[in-house]
Amino acid sequence: MGSSESEAVAPLASKTATLNHISLADPDIEKSVSLLKQACVDSGFFYVIDHGISLEFMDEVFAQSKKFFDLPIDEKMKLLRNEKHRGYTPILDETLDPDNQVKGDHKEGYYIGVEVPEDDPQAEKPFYGPNLWPSADLLPGWRETMEQYQREALRVTKAVAKIIALALDLDADFFDKREMLGEPIAVLRLIYYEGNISNPAKGIYGAGAHSDYGLLTLLATDDVVGLQVCKDKDAQPQIWEFVAPLRGALIVNLGDMLERWSNCIFRSTMHRVVLNGQDRYSVAYFVEPSHECLVECLPSCHSEANPPKFPPVTCGSYLLKRYNNTHANLSTYKKHET
Template identity: 45%
Template sequence: MAEGLKLPIIDLSSPDRTSSARLIRQACMECGFFYLVNHGVEEELLGRVFDQSSKFFSLPLEVKSKLARKQNRGYTALFAENLDPTASSKGDSKESFYIGPLEDATQNKLNQWPSEDILPSWRPTMESYYKKVLSTGKRLLSLIALALNLDEDFFEKVGGLNKHTALLRLLHYPGQLGSSDEEVLGASAHSDYGTVTLLASNGVPGLQVCREKSKQPRVWEDVIHIDGAFIVNIGDLMERSTVHRVIPAGQERYSVAFFLDPNEDSLVECLASCCNESLPPRCNNYPLQGIRTLQINAQYPSRLTTLIIIKCFMGRLRPCNWWTMLVKLPFNRVLVLFSTKPRNRYYTSNLSDTKSLLQVTTN
C-alpha cells in the first residue's frame, strides 16, 4: 500500500515572500511537488467548474465526439491517450477536454466549446477559471524567480509569457471499469513536459508520486487532498520533474489541471550563471515547440508520424538531444521539426546535479 507524501504548503498571500521562495526552492529540489493555498481562486468558482465538468462528461459519447481533439483543443475519449508509451496498456482510463489560450485571437479560435443550447454556463465558467488560474500561475512564477535569486518580475520583464501556451485540461476518471487481466491506470506514469502545473480535484484519491524514478521497483506515495489547495508540480522545463500517476479509486474522480507554459518560440538551454567548467550543461539548446510536439505525439499512439528529426537553428544543423524519448516510439512514426531563431529563451539551471529550476531571458 502506498504511503502518504508530506508536501510543503506555500501560502501565496504571505507577506514574507523570501521565506515562501525558500520553501519553493527546497520543494522543487527535493520532490517537485507542493501545495499552494490562498491562491486567489474562489472555492465557489472551483465548484462551478467541477459541476460543469461533470455535466459535460455525462453527455452521450456521440455528442462529446463532435468536439474531438484538434490541435490540442477539445475532447479526448476513454483510452485515447497513453502517457507512458513504453507500457503495454490499451490506454489510460480517463477522458478529458483541453482549452487553450484565450487572450490571443488566433489561439482562441482553435478552442472548441459545447453548444450553449446544451450547456449554457459552460464556456463562461471555464473562461473565468482559466483567467483566474493564469493570474495565480504568474504570481507563483514571481516566487520561483525569487527562489532563483532573480527579480520577482523577471519572467514578466523578459516576455517569456507574453504569448504563453497555457492549457486548461478537464479530466474525468470513471469509478468502475469492469474486470480486466491487465493493469489499467487512470493516468500512467509520466512527468509533465511544461513549466509548472496547478491541479485541483474533487477530493477523490488516486494521485501518486514516485520520487526516485530510476529505482526498481518504484515506490509510489499518495498525494493527500487538502480542501482549497492546489497541488503544484514542476515539469520537464524545470528539469527536476517528478514521475506521477493516477490509479483507479473505485469512485468517479474529477480534476482540472492548468499547464502554465511559455511562448512556443522559446529556446531551452542552460543558464550561463548555473553552469561552469566543472558542471557543464548536459545538452545543447533546443526549440520548445519541437520537443513539445514530439511529446504530444508520443502520447497518442494512433498518430502516424515519422521517426526523423531535423533540428535547424540559426542556419546550422545540430544533433538532437531527444533520442532517449524517441526510442519509446513505434518505428512507423516520423516527426520532422524545423526551428528558426526564437525571440525568447528558456533556461534550465543545474542547481544540484539533476535537481533544477528554470529561467527565461531574451536574445
C-alpha cells in the same frame, strides 16, 4: 468484493507524501522561497494555498466539468480533439507510459487552449487557434466558467513563477517577459476518471506514469484519492506515494521544461493516477512559455564544473513532439464521422 478485485486493489496500498504548503498571501517572501526551493529539489510537487480562487468558484468549475462528461458519447465525439489539441479526448486516447500500460489511460479529457481567432496569423502556430466549445444551448455558462478559470489560473501561475525565479537566484520578474509568460502556451484540461479499478501489475492505470512536459502545472482535484508520485524513478523497486487532496489548495508540479532550464537542479517528478473504483474529477492547467522561447540552461544553473546538460530547444517544437508521442492518431477516429 470478489477475490480478483481484491488482488487489483492490493498494489495500490501506499503511504501519503508530505508536501510543503506555499501561501501566496504570506508577506515573508524569503520563507516562501525557502519552502518552494526545498520542494522543487526534493520532489517537484507542493501545495499552493491562499491563491485567491474561491471555493465557490472552484465548485462551479467542477460542476460544469461534470455536466460535459455526463453528455452522451455521440455529443462528446462532435467535439473530438483536433490537430491543435483542442476538444474532447475519449477514454484510452492518451498513453502516457507505453512501456508499462495496456491500451492507454482510463480517462476522458477536454482541452481548452489560448483562444485565437482563425483569421489571426497567430492561429497558424501549434497550440494556438479557436477552441472547440459546447453550444450554449447544450451547456449554458460553460464557456464563460472555463474562460474565467483560465484567467484566474494564469494569475496564480505568474505569482508562483516569481517565487520560482527567486529560488533560482533570478530576478523576480524573469518569467514575466513577453516570450515567456507574457504570451504563454497555456492549456486547461478537464479530466474525468470513470469509476474503475487500476491494476499496476496488469498495466491498467487511470493515467500512466509520466512527468509533465512544460514549465509547471496547477492541479485542482476533488476529494477522491488517486494521484501518486515517485520521487526517485531509478529506485528498485519504485516507491509510490499518494498525494492527498487538500480542499481549497492547488497541487503544483514542475514540468520537464523547467528541469531542462534549471539544469536538473529543480525536479520534474514522475506521477500517475491509480483508481479505487470511485469516479474522480480533476482540473489541470498546464503552462509553458511562448512558441519562440528558447529554453536553454539558466545563467544561475551552470558553471565550469556543472556544464549545461541539454541543448537549447524552442518551446513550440519541443511540446509538439511530446504531445504527438503520447496521443492517438486522429485517423483512428474516422469511423465516428458521419
